Amino acid sequence: MDLKHLTLLGLQIAVLGTVFGFGMSTTIADLLYVVRRPGLLIRSLLSVLVIMPILAVALVEFLNLRIEVEAALICLAISPVPPLLPKKQGKAGGLQSFGLGLMIILMLAAIPAIPLSLRLLEIVFARPFVVGTGTIARAVLLMALLPLAVGLLVRAVFPQIAMWLKKPLAVAANGLLLLGALLLLAGSLTTIWSATGQRAVVAIFSFVILGLLIGHLMGGPETENRAVVALSTACRHPAIALAVATINFPDTQIIGVILLYLITSAIVCIPYVAWQRSRILATRPE
Template identity: 50%
Template sequence: MNAKALILLALQIAIAGTVFTYGLRATYDDLLYIVKRPALLLRSLIAMLVIMPLMVVTCVYFLDLPQPTAVVLLALSVSPVPPLLPQKERKAGGSIAPYGLGLLVVLALVSIITMPLTIAAFNWLFDQPFAVGLTAIIGIVLKMIFAPLAAGIFFSRLMPRVGLRLLRPLRLVATTLLVIGVAALLAGSWRAVWSAIGQSTIVAILVFVLAGFVVGHLLGGPKQEHATVLALATASRHPAIALAVASANYPGEPFAPTLILYLLVCTLMAIPYVKWQRSRRAVYARTS
């Protein structure tokens, strides 16, 4: 196993470990939170699975995008939310919100149906057809979301006190692995990432991320916690699934640098938004 494979394995373990810690604290009411709120569910699906793909199609038509950039953005627009979404929401000033956890599970399920449908629409719009490896997508969803989440829930029911004691150290280990893995991946590919920065590429990525925050925030309201979760979810998509879709269509293309560039831009743009939402929570807490 080479160094790159070890780094990717460490990242997968980190993400799965993070989802396992969600399961240690999750309840069945958390998982059904969004299902019991159909209006919020509908707005979430429209923001993530309708508006964002349409926005990416517009960028592809009107911007002179390199093929890796266009394919990555199209793949991101149909991918579900990343497993780190509830952790991002907690940094914005709240706990692991039931909405964030429920959205994580529901979008993973829905994406199995919506991804082939949306890609069929892309085939109709563009000359070069797209395809999706459904088996690969289901495998990623099961391995990185459902399996660790179910394991965490089962463990917490079997040994609740042990689960609470393990929560903090497991989260620390998962976060450490994630930081080390991302740093190692960036160190090994920073030249390719730098070469992927072209005027149209960086503009398209900025438009995608900014539109995700704006659309998610507006459709997630009026509750602030809902707006925060949906804004982060709409801008942030699952990188592993997006990479699987892109690689399945064009195996020889270098998609990883463009995807890493997207992750960097999304992370940097999330910082001021999270700080803004945290300050709003603090002001509301003082005045209430």
């Protein structure tokens, strides 16, 4: 096994550990927060699953992009909610109950929504798109739902162990995630640089900014909810997007564009997260 595969394995373990930690910090009542607010749930689903794919199609049609950039934007737009997103939402001051509940609902919704989106894209672009529903379901189950469920079970059956384990697990997962990300970035600089030309950066920057704006508006009047919906709309699942793209665009160098999206998204979201956090802290009593 070479360094690249070890790095990817380390990143997967870090993600699993982080989601497992979410489960140990969450109750069933937390997960039902969004279900008890149907208006907020409907607006969130529209923002993430409907408006963003339409926006991606508009950007592709308007900017006349290279095929790999078009493919990346389309595949990212129909691949919602990476499993580490609740951590970023928490930094922005968003409600953990809403963030985790919405993540689970969006993950489950993605299983039928992604194939349906591809069928609609067939009409728009007049070309066939394929994806196995089982592939999406497997990714959702293994990388999000299963570790979260195990974490919930540990919290329910062994609450003291869960309390003791949360902090060291978070430190180990964060360290492994940072190390893996740095190694992956260092080994992919050439690929990422090659993806930056011909309006690719403009398209990806616009995609993220517009996603934050749309989600912020769709989140309603409560600042904590706006932060969650905005980040859920702008941040997409790179692994699912890459799986869909690999099947439908096998001859394109799409991984560089997806890595460029991850870097752009991380940078663009920093000021939004800081702004939202400052607004939320300003409204809380001292």
